[in-house]
Amino acid sequence: MATRKKVLLKVIILGDSSVGKTSLMNQYVNKRFSNQYKATIGADFLTKEVVVDDRVVTMQIWDTAGQERFQSLGVAFYRGADCCVLVFDTTAPNTFKNLDSWRDEFLIQASPRNPEHFPFVVLGNKIDLENRSVSTKRAQQWCQSKNDIPYFETSAKEGINVDIAFQTIAKNALAQETEDLDTTSGFPNITLNADNNPRPSNDGCQC
Amino acid sequence: MNDLPKEFDLCVIGTGFQESVIAAAASRVGKSVLHIDQNEFYGGFWSSYNLENFMNHLEVNKAEETDKMCKIRNVNQQWYEFTDEIPEINEWNKEKIIKDSRRFNIDLIPKLNYCNGKLVDLLISSNICRYTEFRAVDKVLTARNGQLDIVPGSRADIFTKKNVSIVEKRLLMKFITQCVEYKADDEKKEETFDFPDDGKFIDLMRQQKLTDNLIHYILYSMCMGNDETTFKEGLDKIRMYLTSIGRYGNTPYLFPMFGCGEIPQCFCRLCAVFGGIYWLGQHVSDVNIIDSDNDEKVVKMKFGDEFITSKKLVCGLDSNLLDINAYPTSHISRAVFITTKPVGGSSVNSELDGGGVVLLYHPIEGSSDGVTMIQLSHFTSCISKGLYLVHLSTPFKKGAQNDLKDFVNTFFREDYSSDDDTKPTVIYSAYFEVPSSIKGHNYVDSQNGPIFYCCGSFAELDYDESIRQSRLLYSKMYPDDDFLPKAPEPEEIIIGDEDETNSSVNLGALADLVIENDKSGDNEGQETVNDDIKAENEHPVDENKDTESTNDIEKA
Numbered sequence: 001m002a003t004r005k006k007v008l009l010k011v012i013i014l015g016d017s018s019v020g021k022t023s024l025m026n027q028y029v030n031k032r033f034s035n036q037y038k039a040t041i042g043a044d045f046l047t048k049e050v051v052v053d054d055r056v057v058t059m060q061i062w063d064t065a066g067q068e069r070f071q072s073l074g075v076a077f078y079r080g081a082d083c084c085v086l087v088f089d090t091t092a093p094n095t096f097k098n099l100d101s102w103r104d105e106f107l108i109q110a111s112p113r114n115p116e117h118f119p120f121v122v123l124g125n126k127i128d129l130e131n132r133s134v135s136t137k138r139a140q141q142w143c144q145s146k147n148d149i150p151y152f153e154t155s156a157k158e159g160i161n162v163d164i165a166f167q168t169i170a171k172n173a174l175a176q177e178t179e180d181l182d183t184t185s186g187f188p189n190i191t192l193n194a195d196n197n198p199r200p201s202n203d204g205c206q207c
Numbered sequence: 208m209n210d211l212p213k214e215f216d217l218c219v220i221g222t223g224f225q226e227s228v229i230a231a232a233a234s235r236v237g238k239s240v241l242h243i244d245q246n247e248f249y250g251g252f253w254s255s256y257n258l259e260n261f262m263n264h265l266e267v268n269k270a271e272e273t274d275k276m277c278k279i280r281n282v283n284q285q286w287y288e289f290t291d292e293i294p295e296i297n298e299w300n301k302e303k304i305i306k307d308s309r310r311f312n313i314d315l316i317p318k319l320n321y322c323n324g325k326l327v328d329l330l331i332s333s334n335i336c337r338y339t340e341f342r343a344v345d346k347v348l349t350a351r352n353g354q355l356d357i358v359p360g361s362r363a364d365i366f367t368k369k370n371v372s373i374v375e376k377r378l379l380m381k382f383i384t385q386c387v388e389y390k391a392d393d394e395k396k397e398e399t400f401d402f403p404d405d406g407k408f409i410d411l412m413r414q415q416k417l418t419d420n421l422i423h424y425i426l427y428s429m430c431m432g433n434d435e436t437t438f439k440e441g442l443d444k445i446r447m448y449l450t451s452i453g454r455y456g457n458t459p460y461l462f463p464m465f466g467c468g469e470i471p472q473c474f475c476r477l478c479a480v481f482g483g484i485y486w487l488g489q490h491v492s493d494v495n496i497i498d499s500d501n502d503e504k505v506v507k508m509k510f511g512d513e514f515i516t517s518k519k520l521v522c523g524l525d526s527n528l529l530d531i532n533a534y535p536t537s538h539i540s541r542a543v544f545i546t547t548k549p550v551g552g553s554s555v556n557s558e559l560d561g562g563g564v565v566l567l568y569h570p571i572e573g574s575s576d577g578v579t580m581i582q583l584s585h586f587t588s589c590i591s592k593g594l595y596l597v598h599l600s601t602p603f604k605k606g607a608q609n610d611l612k613d614f615v616n617t618f619f620r621e622d623y624s625s626d627d628d629t630k631p632t633v634i635y636s637a638y639f640e641v642p643s644s645i646k647g648h649n650y651v652d653s654q655n656g657p658i659f660y661c662c663g664s665f666a667e668l669d670y671d672e673s674i675r676q677s678r679l680l681y682s683k684m685y686p687d688d689d690f691l692p693k694a695p696e697p698e699e700i701i702i703g704d705e706d707e708t709n710s711s712v713n714l715g716a717l718a719d720l721v722i723e724n725d726k727s728g729d730n731e732g733q734e735t736v737n738d739d740i741k742a743e744n745e746h747p748v749d750e751n752k753d754t755e756s757t758n759d760i761e762k763a
Binding site for chain 1: 248249309310327330331336337338339340341342343455456461464465468469472473475476479480482484485486487588697
């Protein structure tokens with residue numbers, strides 16, 4: 001069996017501003033929720049270790065950093081995603097309507113090898129609020145029409161369905177990642193970090 | 208225009224490398240930043256394009272005679288003419304390649320980075336490195352009399368090299384050791400070199416009795432130099448080479464996965480994480496410098512239907528606010544080829560079908576410049592599997608085609624011959640000239656704001672001069688602020704309730720800002736709670752009272 005290039009899964013969260021992308025991520029990873037924190041400042045990406053089918057994998061969940069606000073997410077954000085989470089606000093119909101364009105945008109920008117079978121997960125957030133205006137049926141219908149995207153109704157505030165949703169996200173991302181071993185070259189990609197210190201200069205003559 | 212604030216500390220136009228570095232650095236220390244680009248994508252000249260966008264971009268954006276703006280010029284694109292006899296080459300033809308357009312990431316300005324160079328250092332010290340991945344250059348080639356050869360990288364490489372004799376190996380090791388240990392002010396110079404800084408490096412090597420073989424490897428390849436290279440230049444280059452090698456790979460260079468267009472976007476993401484606002488496909492007009500209420504010069508400009516003001520404005524080389532005649536600019540002659548075989552054939556490509564990234568530097572006879580070739584395979588995610596993307600660059604002299612023709616004739620062919628293993632057939636070629644800034648010119652001193660202009664790229668392999676210029680410009684703009692201090696790890700940023708703020712990391716001036724429900728666009732009558740920016744506490748860093756009034760900051 002081929003050695004896996006990584007057990008790091010990149011998950012990106014897309015959706016309109018203020019649907020709760022950062023809150024969902026924060027609730028899942030830090031088990032915290034802040035009513036006051038809405039637009040994305042300082043939210044970058046969070047990592048969490050999850051067990052999927054007895055395997056420990058590291059899930060890296062990427063927030064939009066607010067760049068979605070004026071449709072200015074660069075292509076770099078989409079690179080190498082193993083799963084794409086589409087979030088809408090169940091109390092704001094526009095955010096649901098925009099799922100189509102977020103999905104299209106992802107498929108164009110990320111250009112996955114197998115767009116028909118790329119794993120998406122849809123989250124209808126803020127079900128704790130009273131003024132719900134997108135019905136479960138409507139959301140489910142949309143998801144079914146897009147190759148049966150798994151759908152969860154969540155509340156980042158109350159922590160409802162957040163864990164199970166992300167567990168599904170991890171599982172589907174892992175399935176995607178095992179299919180996509182095509183580009184391995186024997187040389188892993190290099191992530192720079194402070195641990196890769198340069199050799200002391202007096203050692204530089206080793207070559 | 209929506210709920211966009213009307214006043215900023217800094218507005219940046221253009222998302223090229225230097226603009227993005229400045230935007231990130233300012234945002235990082237708490238300045239409010241609006242960063243826009245007239246294009247719908249990031250990077251401007253520093254962007255990577257898929258094949259179709261690349262072909263279109265060259266045609267649509269090339270300069271007219273009368274253009275005062277900085278643009279690409281002298282574009283010439285050609286496809287190999289497939290015929291009934293040769294309908295495809297190694298199973299590829301124009302149609303198939305264009306169908307794979309999205310697998311391409313083609314740079315207008317391709318660059319490599321020394322593993323121990325300024326960009327790598329900056330990415331690590333600022334923690335921006337987490338936004339991208341690299342691939343180590345797989346091999347460095349050099350050519351003598353048209354014959355390609357692999358430059359030995361590691362000690363093992365040198366000792367297994369058949370065309371380097373034992374005596375040469377000893378000489379080489381001694382010379383390299385001396386280069387590393389040399390200190391200009393060292394009193395014991397006789398143990399290393401006693402040689403004037405402006406003496407020629409080649410003369411030093413001859414003095415040290417290095418053979419022509421070794422001089423070739425060291426001077427023309429490791430140093431990317433020529434017979435005019437001075438001792439000091441040569442020494443700096445060889446040291447950078449030696450300290451970079453082995454840090455990440457078997458060669459001293461890195462190339463970003465998905466192309467160099469990723470690099471500016473990494474800086475933009477940091478800017479956004481610290482609160483910078485991004486809006487692509489936008490431009491400003493009616494730009495005027497006015498006096499603000501407290502007698503400061505600020506920039507007022509029309510953005511959409513409304514006016515915004517910014518304490519400072521930074522313009523990129525490709526913004527239409529820069530009159531190119533007033534800004535010293537040169538050009539880089541470029542060629543982009545698509546081939547089905549790697550350069551050099553089987554003699555230098557025994558493993559990995561030509562490797563991921565290959566560098567070849569070749570001096571131009573009678574010139575102090577050389578041609579830099581970067582060849583990319585699908586391992587960089589810049590091209591389809593089975594194809595090779597070849598970038599050629601050299602400082603502009605007479606024109607891209609003219610400047611590069613000797614190199615091209617030596618290593619490529621225009622026609623197809625199944626017998627020729629060494630010279631790949633060029634299936635697609637694009638020649639063009641891309642604007643660049645002039646090394647050694649002082650771009651910063653004469654700028655006094657509040658409008659500042661960024662440099663373009665420089666005719667250098669890496670980003671060192673661009674980073675140096677970025678630091679200079681930033682320190683001119685914000686002399687009292689740090690330049691890209693280390694950003695906290697994502698885990699250190701606690702997004703919590705106000706009673707937990709003690710545990711949160713201070714993100715410059717933005718740490719205590721709480722933004723309530725900013726909704727973009729209309730929301731079918733959904734009530735927007737509050738569009739204003741509120742602060743829980745008094746602003747800890749920014750003492751300018753006027754920002755408080757503009758953003759409606761309230762004390763909790």
